[in-house]
Amino acid sequence: MLIVLALVCAGCNDRTEINDIALVMASSIDVRGDRYVGTIQVAVPSRQLGNVSQDRETYFIETGIGKNVQEIMEQIQGKLSRRLFISHRRVLFIGEKLARKGIKDIIDHYSRNPKTRFRTFVLVIKEQEGKDALKINYPLEFIPTEAVREMENLIGHTSVTMRDLLNSASGEGIEPVMGAIELIPSPQIASAKSKSKYTFNLNQTAVFKDMKLVGYLNDYDSKLMLWVTGKMKRGIFTLQLPKHKGNVGVIVHRTSRVIVPKVEGNKVKFDIHLKGEGKLVENNTELDFTNPKYFYLVEDTLTRVVRKDTEKMIAEVQKKYSADIFGFGDQFYKKNNKKWQKLKTKWDKIFAEAVVSVDVDFALTQSGMSGPPVQLREQEIVK
Template sequence: MRRAGKLLLALLLVVPLTACWNLEEPDEQAFVLGSGLDYTKQGEVMLSSQIVVPSGIGSSQDGGGSQKPDSFRMMKANGKNVYDAVENLQKQVSRALFFGHRQTIIIGHRMAVHGIGSFMDIFIRNPQAELRSSIFVVKNAEAKDIFTITPIFDPIITPTLSREIRSMGLKPYYFRNFLAESMSETKLPLVPLISLNEMHKYVYAGGAILNKDDDLKLIGFLNAKEALYANWILGNLNRLAITALVKKGDGNVSVKLQTLNHKVHVKPSGSQINVDVHLTGKGTIVENNSNLDPTNRMDLMTIQKALSEATQTSIVEMVNKVQKRYKADIFAFGESFHRQQPVQWKTLRTGWKEAFPLLHITVKVDIQCKDPGQSSSSLMKSFQKPG
């Protein structure tokens, strides 16, 4: 019995030493935190990568953490496809490139116009591919340009982009979401869009619509406000700020919505397909420049009605733009039809692309201001001259 116990102990001691014999040590790897894909004028893929330089990361003399300017390096290489570019990039680095900790994937404008579908295979096939990487499209610029930006709060741009999305109330858009939408039967991807301003700083610019039926080529853009509205319909929005003119109050009112809900109902009616979208939001009045008193029930109803109608008008315009100009179901109406009307869907599934521009879509927005803020009527009344 004692002999068997000793043998078991020996085996337990040996297993940890032999199980990892073929793994590379951390100091033999180059950790890639961000990847960018651009399409060159010569028809090649340009891969840009933001790589950690461990020697540049350490503790300062006073005990606090510090980041040296050379803690991260942006490197790039061209290739016939993504893997060929990876191999050419590897020739510039003395450590093995490791993409398992990648946080961000950025698609350049020219690459989006060319179509990225034929370059996605490596991201699915490679076991190192990080499906939780956030993905973005750059408008009127290349992906490599984004990696040269120095953000305000972070040492590098890769985590900043994801935090920016969350700070605006949007749910994170990961590469796994992009893959699911790209393989969807009806839905087209709406990818977060960024651009560069004249100060060489990034700005959130809205959403890029990609055509999954044509090599994921760029169809068009939604601006920042339109993209937020589209994500409200999709249920991907946690909060939203709205400002609207209240004519009866002779001024504007701003509300911060922190409870957002959506309902989509699709129902055939003869030869027509009706889509009813109902959006609701509850929040706090954060600024009141009208002469109405939100603590007064009638005034509050006037404010809510004005906010609801103005927002509804803007969303209807956005939906019409997507439906008539781009003819792209980014709202997952086809998936809603499939769930709600499975029998009828069988006869329509192959023709949904042609049916989408003909849908009869109605949008209803209801905004409620549950908290009028810390004051009653606007301070504007206090500054008006009596008379």
């Protein structure tokens, strides 16, 4: 038995020391002619410990060119003294030019490679190449692209992982979306004498159809889209209250949605029921929110505004892109598969002409620590 156990418990014969691997923290993919350009950002572990000069970088960048992703990785490996380790990769950037051309031909590598981290965030770099994002120096993080991962987790915008992308790409009745990043000038970073004068601005959504980028949703429409798809964790809305000067700021959370697909005659219809709770975080009016009637005023205003703007946003996506990013077809697929089999062959046209109605149920639960604005005199407050 001792001999058998000795053979089975062979120890860490397949271990890999950190000194033998190159930790890939982020990568990008772009297109140049008929070739793909891949870039990786590799962490330098010893420089994360703070025992080297602060003037030295905590990472470095390497690039390869090939007909496919595997060829790129082999070319990059030939330039490195350590074996590439991609299982720790946090983000993958896709340049806009490649996104518009189409990403169908490059996705297979990421789904097939068992070392792929499926929690990797995938984002489009708006109007620039993916490799440009890897050159950003972000002062708050040792590895700059770690900031993007933190933003995706913290801000609550369109967060799409590799798993999400593959599911929507292969799913029935839904088109993929991704978070979109703009690289904008940053006075703070410029004043720090950084090599890069830009920073990340994550506030838009990239819309895809047939795995090709067709356009973007702005920050506000992205929040509405996430609410419709049931993925909004937190959204900030600024409301102008009727017959009152100023505005109020509301954070909406605990959101949900129900989509009811219908076929009436030759028309496909969708009834969307949005539900949420929220709290008042800013009051720039003269109102005293210790009075419950102003709670109802905010609730009615947000309900009306969100209903109107959501219907407008959906109509614009139908008209401009004919891309079902909301998963309306998926609702048919799940709830009425027999009907879906008849509709799916011409779903793009059906989706573009579908009639959509929205209703909103919102409850304001908190108004902060004070009722009226503390800067107003007693006679200026409306109670």
